[in-house]
Amino acid sequence: MKIGLLGYGKMGKTIEKIALARQHDIVLKVDTNTETYTLDDVDVAIDFSTPDAAVDNILKCFSHNVPVISGTTGWLQHYDEVVAMCKERDGTFLYASNFSLGVNIFFELNKTLSKLMANLPEYNISMEEIHHTQKLDAPSGTAISLAEDIIKNSKYGTWTLDAAKTKALHIDAKRIENVPGTHEVLYTSNVDSISIKHTAHSREGFALGAVIAAEWIAGKKGVFSMKDVLNIG
Ligand SMILES: NC(=O)C1=CN([C@@H]2O[C@H](COP(=O)(O)OP(=O)(O)OC[C@H]3O[C@@H](n4cnc5c(N)ncnc54)[C@H](OP(=O)(O)O)[C@@H]3O)[C@@H](O)[C@H]2O)C=CC1
């Protein structure tokens, strides 16, 4: 498969390594030094760019009839518009806040735990996410996905980064040098605590998931998620 990388930073380079090992060709690498480029030779584009760049990159793929996988976070306020545009253009699109198999299992654990805890308001819920210091967005896209699933079954109507807002689900977003991505959900009552935690040891799990999604999506039309790819949940 001929893959185009829209974003050739930490993730783009990790994806390149894994895609080459799986016998794919990288025919395009785009970063801020790229002045113009064509998608003519690309079978599937993989966007791991920046919150400001992602929407234009994805729409450009729809215009050129190229299936696109996006893992860029921090642009989700435009998700519904992008989905509508994909349908209008009969395009192919898959977004995931986290492509790793482990986190997608963790998403299912989080949903199950939140349902079990739904009628136990004596537990306060909080979350922590830790990432490297170059990360542009906070909280992480993964933390937002986890929070949205918790909120559906809890006393909290929304999430917040502000610990003083005790009526909202607090997400503590920490930035520490070289941390690839850690997420924890914590339930605490007066008598005990329950927590679930996922720790990424490198970026390879995210990159492998994105390449598997690109392999899976080739030849398909529509809007998909990692649940479709992994057949879980
Ligand atoms: N969903 C998931 O599983 C994961 C998602 N992410 C997300 O992926 C994104 C990228 O992460 P990461 O690789 O660590 O970030 P980096 O900052 O290392 O890389 C971003 C890349 O995007 C490039 N870029 C900037 N503007 C554009 C543009 N207009 N078009 C194309 N490329 C552009 C940058 O160029 P230059 O190098 O010239 O600045 C850089 O190469 C983030 O949003 C992050 O949150 C990260 C890991 C996993």
Ligand SMILES: O=C(O)C1=N[C@H](C(=O)O)C[C@H](O)C1
């Ligand atoms: O920026 C990162 O590095 C990561 N971003 C994603 C997110 O925002 O959830 C996924 C992963 O945690 C790494």
